[in-house]
Every structure is written in C-alpha cells, then in structure tokens.
Amino acid sequence: MDNTVTWFEVATDDPDGAERFYGGMFGWNFTRDGGEVMDYRLIGHPGADQPAGGIFNTGGKFPAHAIFHVGVADVDAACAKAEELGGKVVTKVIDDGAGTDFAYLQDLAGSLFGVFHRRS
Template sequence: MTVPAFNSVAWFEFGTDQPEKVKEFYGELFDWNYVPNTNTPGVTYHSVMPPGAQRPAGGVWESEGGFPDYAIFYVLVQDVTATVERAGELGAEVLMEPVSDSAGFRFARLRDTAGNHFGVFSAPAAP
C-alpha cells in the first residue's frame, strides 16, 4: 500500500443532508463503495472505497441539516496544530479547531485568504 506524501491532498469529504443521493451518484459514476466509519461517536460517516483500493480515499458526513452542504479536500500534514497556527499567521480563518477521533486521526478545517474551505489531518503513528 502506498502512503501519501506529507503536504499532499490525501483525503476528500462531502458534508451533506442527502447522503444517499451523494453515495448513489458517485457510486454509480466512479464505482465507489461505502463502509460505515464509527471512529467519531455521534457522527454518521461513510468512508469511500474506490475500486481496488486497500484503504478509504474520502468520506461522506451526514449533516442531518446541521450545516450547509460542502465538498472539500484534506492535506496530510505532520502536525495539525502547528499547521493550523501557521495558516492563522498567513491569514487563514480556523473553522474547526484540531480534534482527534478514536482511531488517532487528528484533523481541523480552515478557510484560506481567498475564502476557500479546506482541511488538514495527520494519521496515527504506525505500530
């Protein structure tokens, strides 16, 4: 399995109040399959499995109307907190402070200086 390079786009996410429509459309278009992801209690999330992939490439977060629909990318970084701090120094707005899930992934969401929404994340250390 190939590990994405640091500072590269390594994940995408849809946030939607119509998850079945999103999953059906992209599933039929790209032959994606979906598996439930239960790493964050209280969040209904489905990991996207592209054909032949050994690991998920993205996810669908069910908003249940709690926030506007979106599609964003995530960049894999070594240190989420340091990256968020640096982004703030460069003028970014923090939309979601760094958080961790039960599997050890850490992530945050930002808005760049042109108004674009994106995310950063780090993976847990390999055992």
C-alpha cells in the same frame, strides 16, 4: 505523508443520497467507518486497494461541502500557520474519537480545505 493531499471528503446531511449519486456517477463503493461517534463512510473506487475519501454525515451542523484534506504532522501548528499567512481557522481541532485530529481552514480566497493527523 505530511503536507500531501491524501484524502477528500463529501459532507452532507443526506449521506444515503450522496452514496446513490456518487456510486451511480463513478462506480464508487462505500463502507461505514464512524463507529458510534459519527456516521462516516469510506469511499473506495474500482481497482483501488484502499479508500480515497469519505462521506461525512453533517447532521445539519456543518454546511454541505466537498473538499480535499492534507495530512500534516501537527494540526494545531497547521492552524496557526494558516492564520499567520492570512487564512482562517473555520473549526478548531476536532478529535474524531478514532485516533484522528482534524480542522477545517480557509485560504485567502475563502476556499475551504481540511488538515488532519492520524495519531495511531
């Protein structure tokens, strides 16, 4: 559903450590889903039918963060709208190679959040 928080992400250069921490803390389970393009791990929780988030291995290329993502109809348009409203585009649109475009933005206070669109 567009314009709804539908995903969260924990980004780290230590995804194995994040799995141990969050798995131990909340009982979450993890499934690798990045293919050869990226090290991405889906996060599931007890009683859920589908994953609710992911762990993204930054490889040291992005700062560690935990953020929410909003599904949108058009990532480029969402980036333009954020700038129009005084926000900032932190990363331009990224194609994950698996059918999803995403970007990281900042609101007026500098808080990081993501927008994404699944093409398939």
